[in-house]
Amino acid sequence: MGEPLHNFDNVLRAAEIIVDGHGLHFSPHKVTVSTSGLVPQMKRFIRESPCVLAVSLNATTDEVRNWIMPINRKYNLDMLLTMLREEIGQRHKFKVLFEYVMLAGINDRYEDFFFQ
Numbered sequence: 001m002g003e004p005l006h007n008f009d010n011v012l013r014a015a016e017i018i019v020d021g022h023g024l025h026f027s028p029h030k031v032t033v034s035t036s037g038l039v040p041q042m043k044r045f046i047r048e049s050p051c052v053l054a055v056s057l058n059a060t061t062d063e064v065r066n067w068i069m070p071i072n073r074k075y076n077l078d079m080l081l082t083m084l085r086e087e088i089g090q091r092h093k094f095k096v097l098f099e100y101v102m103l104a105g106i107n108d109r110y111e112d113f114f115f116q
Contacts, residue, residue: 003071004033005041015051028052034099039075039083046087046094054097055080060112068107 004011011033017023018031028050035042036056045053057077059065065072088094102108 003036003038005035005038005045008041008044012045012049015049019050029095032097036069036071037075037080038071039079042080043083043087046091050094052095052097054099055084056099056101058099058101058103059107064107068103 015028015031015033018026019028029052032052032054033045033049034054034056035045042053042055045051056069057065058068059072059077062072062076062078065077084096088096100107
């Protein structure tokens with residue numbers, strides 16, 4: 001399917017149509033855009049869209065996430081989570097969901113359940 005935030009302008013426009021009263025009139029809280037973690041585009045999405053953002057973490061360390069999701073080499077966990085804390089702190093009622101696909105023997109260790 002690809003990374004939706006690589007096509008940011010069209011995704012934002014589609015989300016606007018979906019939630020618009022003259023469009024499909026969905027509640028923004030029912031529309032979710034999922035990303036692998038493109039930090040600049042996520043920041044812009046949080047600022048410009050009322051829709052929900054979902055971030056695919058899939059690992060609790062940069063070492064594992066680099067292997068599973070190469071985008072982490074450019075936007076690591078610390079950069080991603082710091083930006084989210086800063087941006088979400090300024091947005092009342094903005095939702096961010098975290099997605100985590102468990103892969104046997106890779107990111108399903110006991111230690112992975114206590115990510116901080």
